[in-house]
Amino acid sequence: xxxxxxxxxxxxxxxxxxxxxxxxxxxxxxxxxxxxxxxxxxxxxxxxxxxxxxxxxxxxxxxxxxxxxxxxxxxxxxxxxxxxxxxxxxxxxxxxxxxxxxxxxxxxxxxxxxxxxxxxxxxxxxxxxxxxxxxxxxxxxxxxxxxxxxxxxxxxxxxxxxxxxxxxxxxxxxxxxxxxxxxxxxxxxxxxxxxxxxxxxxxxxxxxxxxxxxxxxxxxxxxxxxxxxxxxxxxxxxxxx
Amino acid sequence: xxxxxxxxxxxxxxxxxxxxxxxxxxxxxxxxxxxxxxxxxxxxxxxxxxxxxxxxxxxxxxxxxxxxxxxxxxxxxxxxxxxxxxxxxxxxxxxxxxxxxxxxxxxxxxxxxxxxxxxxxxxxxxxxxxxxxxxxxxxxxxxxxxxxxxxxxxxxxxxxxxxxxxxxxxxxx
Numbered sequence: 001x002x003x004x005x006x007x008x009x010x011x012x013x014x015x016x017x018x019x020x021x022x023x024x025x026x027x028x029x030x031x032x033x034x035x036x037x038x039x040x041x042x043x044x045x046x047x048x049x050x051x052x053x054x055x056x057x058x059x060x061x062x063x064x065x066x067x068x069x070x071x072x073x074x075x076x077x078x079x080x081x082x083x084x085x086x087x088x089x090x091x092x093x094x095x096x097x098x099x100x101x102x103x104x105x106x107x108x109x110x111x112x113x114x115x116x117x118x119x120x121x122x123x124x125x126x127x128x129x130x131x132x133x134x135x136x137x138x139x140x141x142x143x144x145x146x147x148x149x150x151x152x153x154x155x156x157x158x159x160x161x162x163x164x165x166x167x168x169x170x171x172x173x174x175x176x177x178x179x180x181x182x183x184x185x186x187x188x189x190x191x192x193x194x195x196x197x198x199x200x201x202x203x204x205x206x207x208x209x210x211x212x213x214x215x216x217x218x219x220x221x222x223x224x225x226x227x228x229x230x231x232x233x234x235x236x237x238x239x240x241x
Numbered sequence: 242x243x244x245x246x247x248x249x250x251x252x253x254x255x256x257x258x259x260x261x262x263x264x265x266x267x268x269x270x271x272x273x274x275x276x277x278x279x280x281x282x283x284x285x286x287x288x289x290x291x292x293x294x295x296x297x298x299x300x301x302x303x304x305x306x307x308x309x310x311x312x313x314x315x316x317x318x319x320x321x322x323x324x325x326x327x328x329x330x331x332x333x334x335x336x337x338x339x340x341x342x343x344x345x346x347x348x349x350x351x352x353x354x355x356x357x358x359x360x361x362x363x364x365x366x367x368x369x370x371x372x373x374x375x376x377x378x379x380x381x382x383x384x385x386x387x388x389x390x391x392x393x394x395x396x397x398x399x400x401x402x403x404x405x406x407x408x409x410x411x412x413x414x
Contacts, residue, residue: 011329011330011333011353011355012353012354012355013354013355014353014354014355015354055355055356057354057355057356061354096351096352096354098410099352100352100353100354101413102406102409102410102413103333103336103337103340103352103353104333104336105409105412105413106336106337106339106340106403106404106406106409107329107332107333107335107336108332109336109403109404109409110332110335110336110339110395110403111327111332113395113396113397114310114396115324115394115395115396116307116393116394116395116396117320117324117325117394118313118324118326119310119313119396120298120307120308120309120310120313120396121307121308121313121316121320122305122306122307122308123254123306219372219383220362220365220366220372221372
């Protein structure tokens with residue numbers, strides 16, 4: 001069994017590249033690609049030997065560097081006009097580095113702001129406000145897909161009478177059902193699984209409702225809570241207004 | 242102190258979230274937003290002049306009492322547990338969302354040069370970032386933006402209080 005250690009030394013390949021540029025005191029607009037590529041690859045090798053989890057992005061940038069280096073080695077393209085110099089193959093990478101550098105600075109500024117519950121405090125309110133469910137005094141546990149599937153089975157089992165054979169003209173799509181559910185939830189704040197299905201026993205409707213709920217949970221737009229095993233599953237909007 | 246100012250002060254004190262002028266207008270009949278904004282300003286000045294441990298700050302479009310930042314070491318002794326800190330990856334991702342919103346995940350990936358799925362998920366869970374909608378292009382990717390809570394946590398009146406990207410860029414040159 002191997003253990004992988006992930007050390008967040010660098011926030012990604014761009015971060016490593018910026019570090020090398022700073023370490024070598026290089027002008028970012030005139031990066032000596034050969035030198036930087038060599039050092040970059042040496043770092044990757046070191047990280048690999050330390051068994052650090054090397055994300056694929058590091059390798060992508062390595063190949064970009066090598067590609068740029070090979071372009072620089074080629075003689076300038078004769079077919080291009082003499083005045084119109086071919087674009088520096090490094091230009092795109094430099095742009096990306098500059099942009100990333102700005103956002104790194106922005107992140108630093110964010111961190112240095114007076115942060116709530118680190119530097120500034122409001123009146124006796126540590127942590128988050130209790131959710132609607134907690135206010136009702138009913139202890140809720142967040143449920144996952146398996147509990148939902150179990151609830152779905154119970155509901156389906158409840159409709160044991162044969163489905164009426166009727167050509168259903170009502171066209172239903174998953175998107176419509178998702179929108180309906182979001183609308184109902186934003187109106188009522190919370191609904192149970194059974195309420196959402198309603199008293200219509202149309203199998204397709206139940207299935208679409210179920211699929212819509214799964215999709216919404218996957219997108220983290222709603223959350224499902226249950227007060228205990230086999231309790232009613234309540235669905236809440238997970239997105240802030 | 243004018244009675245209305247006293248009422249507003251009490252409302253801000255009792256409110257759990259930053260109190261907006263609109264909310265005060267709803268509560269105090271016969272007032273308008275302009276008047277309330279002026280009274281908010283009066284209160285802010287009063288607290289500034291007093292120079293005490295509590296400040297009245299404009300946060301996320303409303304007003305809220307907050308302790309003075311330099312007093313944090315004492316308050317931390319009162320609190321149990323450590324403040325939840327954001328990782329560097331989370332902060333960088335949050336900065337990109339804050340400045341470039343509304344935007345899709347691919348754009349954040351491109352700027353940071355890494356897959357930001359994990360960081361983004363954490364920010365969604367912390368309610369600092371939210372899903373704004375879906376982009377009307379093939380695949381309908383999710384569009385993200387920052388939340389009101391982001392403004393509250395980072396002590397911001399609104400997004401314009403952040404330094405502009407140009408300011409940050411000029412700083413580096």
